[in-house]
Each structure stands twice: as C-alpha cells, then as structure tokens.
Amino acid sequence: MSGKLYGLGLGPGDPELITLKALNIIKRSSVIAYPAPDDGESFARSIVAEHIDESQLEIPIVIPMRRERYPAQQVFDEACKKIRGHLISGSDVVVLCEGDPFFYGSFMYVFERLQDEFECEIVPGISSIMASSSVLQRPMAARNESVIIIPAPLDDEEILRRMAVAQSIIFIKVGRHLARIRSLIESQGLLDKAGYVERATLPNQKSMPLSDFNEETAPYFSILSIYKGDEPWPLKK
Amino acid sequence: MSGKLYGLGLGPGDPELITLKALNIIKRSSVIAYPAPDDGESFARSIVAEHIDESQLEIPIVIPMRRERYPAQQVFDEACKKIRGHLISGSDVVVLCEGDPFFYGSFMYVFERLQDEFECEIVPGISSIMASSSVLQRPMAARNESVIIIPAPLDDEEILRRMAVAQSIIFIKVGRHLARIRSLIESQGLLDKAGYVERATLPNQKSMPLSDFNEETAPYFSILSIYKGDEPWPLKK
Missing domain, CATH: 3.30.950.10 (Tetrapyrrole methylase, C-terminal domain)
Incomplete structure (x- = not known):
C-alpha cells in the first residue's frame, strides 16, 4: 500500500505558531521534504528544526534563488521523483511549508505532480x-x-x-x-x-x-x- | 501591575489545529472569556474544552443570536467591564476566538474597548x-x-x-x-x-x-x- 503525501502548513515563522496537528504528523513521519535555497538554511525546516531527529530522512527541494524565473520545473520534477519513490514503497512523506500550503505556497508544485497517484492531506497553517x-x-x-x-x-x-x-x-x-x-x-x-x-x-x-x-x-x-x-x-x- | 489581554486565535474547529502558543497561553491563564450564543455551546470554547479545567474562571460573552443586528454594543460593554476588573486586579485575561481574532472576528469589539488601557497580544489563528x-x-x-x-x-x-x-x-x-x-x-x-x-x-x-x-x-x-x-x-x- 502506498504512503500518504502531507502538505504541512507551519505558519509565519514563530515555532510556537505551528499546530498540534503539524507537530504530531512530523513526529511520526520517516520522510520529510522541504524547500531550501541553494545557499543557506531552509526557512520551513527552521521553524520545526527542534522536532526533527536524525532517524528521519530529509529531502531538501533546492530552489536556485538567483534565478528570476521561479519555480524551475526541473527542480520539482526531480524532487517529486524522489518523493514518489518513498510513497510507492509505503512511507508517508511530509512536505514542510511556511505559512499555509495552498496560499501562494510552492507545495502546489509538488501537489500537482503527485495528487492523482497518491492520497494527499493538506494541513492548513497560519498565513x-x-x-x-x-x-x-x-x-x-x-x-x-x-x-x-x-x-x-x-x-x-x-x-x-x-x-x-x-x-x-x-x-x-x-x-x-x-x-x-x-x-x-x-x-x-x-x-x-x-x-x-x-x-x-x-x-x-x-x-x-x-x-x-x-x-x-x-x-x-x-x-x-x-x-x-x-x-x-x-x-x- | 495590570494583567495582559490576549486575543487567541483557535483555528477553524479541529482541536488539533490550535497552535502550541494558544495551548500554552490557555494552560497558564486564570481567566478565560469567549463569545457564546444565548442558547447552546460556545463554538470557540468547544475547540479547546479539553484544555480548560475547573480552577479557571470563565466569562461567557453572551451574544443574542436571534437579533439580526449584531454585535450588540451593550453585550460587549458589559463583558469588557468584567474583563477590565480582572485586568486591573493583575490577572491576564484570554479571549478565545474561532479562526483568527482579527479576521472578521468579534474579538475586535473587546480589543477596541480595552486596547488603550492594557497591554494586548493577538495570537493569530488559522482562518x-x-x-x-x-x-x-x-x-x-x-x-x-x-x-x-x-x-x-x-x-x-x-x-x-x-x-x-x-x-x-x-x-x-x-x-x-x-x-x-x-x-x-x-x-x-x-x-x-x-x-x-x-x-x-x-x-x-x-x-x-x-x-x-x-x-x-x-x-x-x-x-x-x-x-x-x-x-x-x-x-x-
């Protein structure tokens, strides 16, 4: 049985402004993906860094920040290939999102690639x-x-x-x-x-x-x- | 020293969609106010009912639901008189709000009456x-x-x-x-x-x-x- 894809809203940045639901889902997940710049820390990951431990597999979706045109289709194609692999093998995959996943969020580029194949749950966040x-x-x-x-x-x-x-x-x-x-x-x-x-x-x-x-x-x-x-x-x- | 007034966003209704911050503030507060219908349960209170215990003083702000014209100024005047008393005596007062307190929320009627006198903190919620x-x-x-x-x-x-x-x-x-x-x-x-x-x-x-x-x-x-x-x-x- 395939795993489930989560788009997890983490709010505006204060680690205390994540929801109980987001916290619970992160704690029980073995695979965690997130957007990251090519130079520096992922903002989404930083919001929940204290709740991630070494046993969890991380998939940074590295987005070149110097390019005016964004998002690069190729970046999401490649990230989704990895995510698909984990979902097919039965692992749930959580995608961390600053703010709300469906309010101008880059998660939609993951969602549009995988929604037809896998069960998805979107957890709203504070925008x-x-x-x-x-x-x-x-x-x-x-x-x-x-x-x-x-x-x-x-x-x-x-x-x-x-x-x-x-x-x-x-x-x-x-x-x-x-x-x-x-x-x-x-x-x-x-x-x-x-x-x-x-x-x-x-x-x-x-x-x-x-x-x-x-x-x-x-x-x-x-x-x-x-x-x-x-x-x-x-x-x- | 006067207490602090909190406008606490509790999200759309799922008790798991409250924030860690809202939960922490509720747990340490001695006075909790919330809008309530004149007949039936308060929706805002119901979202966090499991976190409220008997030692906490509750102030229902009873809003007559049959009236087309809403809000009744008098209801908020009277509720704020009570809330003001607790703040002056040094207790923090939490006002529970469904959704986000400042997004079409009735908390603004409490806020506009008390903001000049007391320190206020608004905790955003998922709308x-x-x-x-x-x-x-x-x-x-x-x-x-x-x-x-x-x-x-x-x-x-x-x-x-x-x-x-x-x-x-x-x-x-x-x-x-x-x-x-x-x-x-x-x-x-x-x-x-x-x-x-x-x-x-x-x-x-x-x-x-x-x-x-x-x-x-x-x-x-x-x-x-x-x-x-x-x-x-x-x-x-």
Missing part, C-alpha cells in the same frame, strides 16, 4: 497576512468589508483597479517593489492608513507605519496592510 | 478560508494572482464589481444568501469552478463542487471558493 494584522495590532476586516490580496509585482494599472474595490488591502511579495507601491498608496491618499511588517513573528521582526519606513526596497517576506474601512482603527507607532 | 482550500484540495492562489474575500450579504452590484478583479474569489457568511450568490456565480460562467465547504475541519464537515449542492440556504459558517486563474486545478468530486 503571514494573518500574522501581520496581529503584529500591527489592527484588525484586517469586519462586518461586510472585503479584503483584497495583491502581489506587488503586478503593474500599476492592475494594482489600482484592485485597490479600488476593497476596504482592506494587503500587498504581498513587496521586496524590490516597495518604492513604487508606496507611491501608488500615496496617490490614493492612503499612506497614513498603511502599515509595514517584515518577518512577522520572527525574532528580527519589524513593524511600523509605512510613513516611518523610508527604505526603497524591503525583504521578499514583507507585507503592507492598508485599512480604509469605517472602523476607528488607527495605526500604532 | 476558515485557509482551511477551506485544504478541504477542497485546491490551492487558493499562486504567483501573481489576487484573492478577494467577499461577504455574501453585499448587494449584487458590489459583488460583481469585486468578483471582476481577482483570480481567486472567496465568499464568506454565505448562509441564507446561497441561492442569490449561486446565480451571480452562474451569471459569470464560473459555476464549474466553485467549491462549497461547510464547517471545515469539523466532524460534520461537508465539501463538494457547488454544482452538486442544490440547497437554497447554507449554514452561516459556510464558504464558497472560486478559482478562475491560469493553473490547472480542477475541483474534485
């Missing part, structure tokens, strides 16, 4: 957008407000069209687009309603009103959160 | 929208796609305007609006891309393609998830 609201100490949305999530690499026109329809606007993948997105936010008169969060829930987390953050770029894992709804939710310094 | 994607076994979004979250009580024109701008569309608070929302989805040619999820991760969970769900209304805690992006993610039966 960084939820963590960012907690860190900013400002609710994301209430009542009948809408939230829109906008990847910063989109062009200006696409972004403005999306910003217009929701009371709560979350920019993800901000990185090198920061200065341009800040201009767009200013052009809509929303700068004083925008919060900046970097590495939410990690020891080196930063958060502040965007108007106090005067850099031109930001880490890839940074988020801008704008609230233009009716509630009296000021940004804290 | 039901993340859980729904896991249950449907279909990713919510990838790459530079946008996600929009739309409360079903909005009027048709508002809904169509919001549906137009994103590749991934999540309807929340579906309940008695189901038939109308289904018509709107059909009018946009998206019925075969819509999934229905009810009580995600609970024992009585239901999930299926919307085209297979022929009811006129749904429970309040149900979600519709539409994916019209470019990825080959079919809905499973």
Whole structure:
C-alpha cells in the first residue's frame, strides 16, 4: 500500500505558531521534504528544526534563488521523483511549508505532480497576512468589508483597479517593489492608513507605519496592510 | 501591575489545529472569556474544552443570536467591564476566538474597548478560508494572482464589481444568501469552478463542487471558493 503525501502548513515563522496537528504528523513521519535555497538554511525546516531527529530522512527541494524565473520545473520534477519513490514503497512523506500550503505556497508544485497517484492531506497553517494584522495590532476586516490580496509585482494599472474595490488591502511579495507601491498608496491618499511588517513573528521582526519606513526596497517576506474601512482603527507607532 | 489581554486565535474547529502558543497561553491563564450564543455551546470554547479545567474562571460573552443586528454594543460593554476588573486586579485575561481574532472576528469589539488601557497580544489563528482550500484540495492562489474575500450579504452590484478583479474569489457568511450568490456565480460562467465547504475541519464537515449542492440556504459558517486563474486545478468530486 502506498504512503500518504502531507502538505504541512507551519505558519509565519514563530515555532510556537505551528499546530498540534503539524507537530504530531512530523513526529511520526520517516520522510520529510522541504524547500531550501541553494545557499543557506531552509526557512520551513527552521521553524520545526527542534522536532526533527536524525532517524528521519530529509529531502531538501533546492530552489536556485538567483534565478528570476521561479519555480524551475526541473527542480520539482526531480524532487517529486524522489518523493514518489518513498510513497510507492509505503512511507508517508511530509512536505514542510511556511505559512499555509495552498496560499501562494510552492507545495502546489509538488501537489500537482503527485495528487492523482497518491492520497494527499493538506494541513492548513497560519498565513503571514494573518500574522501581520496581529503584529500591527489592527484588525484586517469586519462586518461586510472585503479584503483584497495583491502581489506587488503586478503593474500599476492592475494594482489600482484592485485597490479600488476593497476596504482592506494587503500587498504581498513587496521586496524590490516597495518604492513604487508606496507611491501608488500615496496617490490614493492612503499612506497614513498603511502599515509595514517584515518577518512577522520572527525574532528580527519589524513593524511600523509605512510613513516611518523610508527604505526603497524591503525583504521578499514583507507585507503592507492598508485599512480604509469605517472602523476607528488607527495605526500604532 | 495590570494583567495582559490576549486575543487567541483557535483555528477553524479541529482541536488539533490550535497552535502550541494558544495551548500554552490557555494552560497558564486564570481567566478565560469567549463569545457564546444565548442558547447552546460556545463554538470557540468547544475547540479547546479539553484544555480548560475547573480552577479557571470563565466569562461567557453572551451574544443574542436571534437579533439580526449584531454585535450588540451593550453585550460587549458589559463583558469588557468584567474583563477590565480582572485586568486591573493583575490577572491576564484570554479571549478565545474561532479562526483568527482579527479576521472578521468579534474579538475586535473587546480589543477596541480595552486596547488603550492594557497591554494586548493577538495570537493569530488559522482562518476558515485557509482551511477551506485544504478541504477542497485546491490551492487558493499562486504567483501573481489576487484573492478577494467577499461577504455574501453585499448587494449584487458590489459583488460583481469585486468578483471582476481577482483570480481567486472567496465568499464568506454565505448562509441564507446561497441561492442569490449561486446565480451571480452562474451569471459569470464560473459555476464549474466553485467549491462549497461547510464547517471545515469539523466532524460534520461537508465539501463538494457547488454544482452538486442544490440547497437554497447554507449554514452561516459556510464558504464558497472560486478559482478562475491560469493553473490547472480542477475541483474534485
């Protein structure tokens, strides 16, 4: 009988923000895969490093970080070949995922290759957008407000069209687009309603009103959160 | 010294989907508050019932479920008066929240009343929208796609305007609006891309393609998830 494939959400980075379910599944698994850069530590693995022991087989899915085009199909083809082997031989395989596996996560590239052949279970995780609201100490949305999530690499026109329809606007993948997105936010008169969060829930987390953050770029894992709804939710310094 | 106020996200309902952090905070807290209906069990409390013991003081925040207008300001005023008393006397107070406290959660009504007086910590939780994607076994979004979250009580024109701008569309608070929302989805040619999820991760969970769900209304805690992006993610039966 084949093993089962798990996509395991591990949350935004604080090791205490993993779920009991994720912990239990990691502890009983013999094969653990995770995305990893070609230089340095895997972020997903680092969240649960204390729960992994030497008896567990690890499969790093090494993603070349210098390439603009991502993901490399070949990387996932090769990783899935290894994972398939373990599943066929009857071992469950856990794929560690930062945040939530199905919310802009690279796990979907594993899932789409293996879902037809094997039983899969996705364990949801806390996404960084939820963590960012907690860190900013400002609710994301209430009542009948809408939230829109906008990847910063989109062009200006696409972004403005999306910003217009929701009371709560979350920019993800901000990185090198920061200065341009800040201009767009200013052009809509929303700068004083925008919060900046970097590495939410990690020891080196930063958060502040965007108007106090005067850099031109930001880490890839940074988020801008704008609230233009009716509630009296000021940004804290 | 005053106590600290915690807004504690407990996830979508599966007791295993609480975080280690939420569990640790509950175990060391002497005062636990939670929203509760005037008739029946508190959903938030039920998620962590096994971790609460008799020595802990409980403060149910009883919300009259028969009233269309919600929340009743008076209910939160009175609950916060009690909570304030414990905080002033130096006890930490934990407010249990289903899902994530700052994502359409009633905790914000406690927070807005007490945030200026007391230290607050928000512990994020897994929202039901993340859980729904896991249950449907279909990713919510990838790459530079946008996600929009739309409360079903909005009027048709508002809904169509919001549906137009994103590749991934999540309807929340579906309940008695189901038939109308289904018509709107059909009018946009998206019925075969819509999934229905009810009580995600609970024992009585239901999930299926919307085209297979022929009811006129749904429970309040149900979600519709539409994916019209470019990825080959079919809905499973």
